[in-house]
Amino acid sequence: MTTDPTPPPPAAAPVPPAATRAARPVPLRIVLTILELAALGAVGTAAFAILTTMFGVGLALLFVFGIGVIVLLGVVYGLFGVAWFEVRRIAGLYSAPLPDLRWRERTRPGFGGWLRNVARQSVDGRMWRAILNFVLACIAGTVVLRLFWGIIWSIFFAFAPLGREGSVEGPFGSYLGAEWAPLVGIVGVIAGAAGIVGLALLHRVLSRALVIPSREAELAAQVRTSTAQRAGAVRAAELERTRIERDLHDGVQPRLVSVGMTLGLAKQKIDADPTSAKVLIDEAHTSTKAAITELRQLARGIHTSVLDDRGLDAALSALAGRSHIPVQLDVRIDPSLHGAGCRDAEAAVYFAIAESLTNAAKHSRASECRVVVRSRAGGLWARVEDNGLGGAQVQPGGGLDGITNRVLAAGGTCRLDSPMGGPTSLEVTVPCAS
Structure with missing residues (x-):
């Protein structure tokens, strides 16, 4: 559809x-x-x-x-x-x-x-x-x-x-x-x-x-656009907060609880059965490293430092390298756009691409994704396409809903094309601040 x-x-x-x-x-x-x-x-x-x-x-x-x-x-x-x-x-x-x-x-x-x-x-x-x-x-x-x-x-x-x-x-x-x-x-x-x-x-x-x-019509249009952007920003922040809470509650928190319980068992056995206690400590150590990795990924989802330091191209290259699905990356953007005026646009495009790749890995059963990013008319345009099953829909509180509100908050537009049987493509256009 x-x-x-x-x-x-x-x-x-x-x-x-x-x-x-x-x-x-x-x-x-x-x-x-x-x-x-x-x-x-x-x-x-x-x-x-x-x-x-x-x-x-x-x-x-x-x-x-x-x-x-x-x-x-x-x-x-x-x-x-x-x-x-x-x-x-x-x-x-x-x-x-x-x-x-x-x-x-x-x-x-x-x-x-x-x-x-x-x-x-x-x-x-x-x-x-x-x-x-x-x-x-x-x-x-x-x-x-x-x-x-x-x-x-x-x-x-x-x-x-x-x-x-x-x-x-x-x-x-x-x-x-x-x-x-x-x-x-x-x-x-x-x-x-x-x-x-x-x-x-x-x-x-x-x-x-x-x-x-007329000037009145221009002002009315600006008010409508600002209202829509503000609503999108509020909705995007709410979805992001919900996502962080869900990831902490369903991922990191149970793992840390498990680490605590494992260390408690090891403490009880450390005198009577040192060998079993050592195994439990090793298990707790492995779980701790996994929890640290999850926290690092969660922090990266909140703020991507490489995006600020090296720009969108480098950030997307790192994102494609971590993807569970092979990604063909084609980025051709004007280097002059990387600056204070385009940070919000870069962040919105990065978030849209990252969420699209996550959705493709979780739901589409795709074997390949293609990401194309271009600079157009003082802004950024991106297209993410996968060869999965299709049928993606915007559900309240879902990943596509988050993409929509994040892009809207930056003053951009997005378009989803996902017929049953695939492929699924998402296009986003985000202007840079003047």
């Missing part, structure tokens, strides 16, 4: 304040807006016409061997591409701190889960707002192109009476006296330029309303 144990992402991810990003001068931004509108008027209109035609064809062929369904699915992907482009365009044009438009996560396995995922994406509000802004920009771009032609015509009209006398042909088949042609041409140029600039300013207003979230 495919499970997304993370809560639904907020409408807009927390982003740095706009003041931290360099904004272009206003005249340059207006010029770039005009040029982009003109390009959308020439090309964007054709792209939108193609998608509209595909939508009509899909509806017409909806009941013809399912061909229409395929076309409509293509329309959804096309609309998503247009919306993604529009978000990127607005972010670059106005230096707006916009997060990229992302395809919704799948929550169910198989073909039915994929169709449901496409249906959920087709009603995504942010995608449709971006598409609406794109359509309005195409319309404005078409008008801008007409105004450009109007300005060019006005320039030629202003100089039309040179060397002539009488009247010249004006707009809509009218005729004007030659002495009025320069004035009409100048007015036409000014009106056309004013209309183009006005459309550029209107495009900015509409984009801020449709695509760029």
Whole structure:
């Protein structure tokens, strides 16, 4: 089964304040807006016409061997591409701190889960707002192109009476006296330029309303994200405390009790039967070393010193060396990420991988695991896959629940894919602190 144990992402991810990003001068931004509108008027209109035609064809062929369904699915992907482009365009044009438009996560396995995922994406509000802004920009771009032609015509009209006398042909088949042609041409140029600039300013207003979230929306999104992270941190700490208590109660404590009882028996026999007492003392010594090993492993689970000293690559190499299952380790991360800003991300990724390997050894009957770690977009991405039986589920208080809350507390996301029969894969993405 495919499970997304993370809560639904907020409408807009927390982003740095706009003041931290360099904004272009206003005249340059207006010029770039005009040029982009003109390009959308020439090309964007054709792209939108193609998608509209595909939508009509899909509806017409909806009941013809399912061909229409395929076309409509293509329309959804096309609309998503247009919306993604529009978000990127607005972010670059106005230096707006916009997060990229992302395809919704799948929550169910198989073909039915994929169709449901496409249906959920087709009603995504942010995608449709971006598409609406794109359509309005195409319309404005078409008008801008007409105004450009109007300005060019006005320039030629202003100089039309040179060397002539009488009247010249004006707009809509009218005729004007030659002495009025320069004035009409100048007015036409000014009106056309004013209309183009006005459309550029209107495009900015509409984009801020449709695509760029307001400050209130950004703050609300940050509050939602912070609340989710705090809840994840609290839950992760509670699960970690429960795990430590369970390991101490079920592992180390009985072993130490056994050591105490063994030493008590040895004390009773040390005078009457020295040989048996020696055997008991040896047994207590072996149990003591085992208890020390368990305590060391428990302490390593709480804090991994090698992670702070040598980084995630070395810590994972040591972890793979201690694994009961053969592990193929592929770590390619930017060394500059190892620092104060990325310690929480490294710790979360390490914990997720360590817990996944433990689960694979205990429950999956896997004979091999593969761990891949990469640095992506200022953060860390990891994937753990085993060839076991599959069917893993997130159970409250279980290991996967601990991974989910630990990653969520660090501001990341995780995705579990574990169909019956295997394989099981877990992907985590954790951003580094800025």
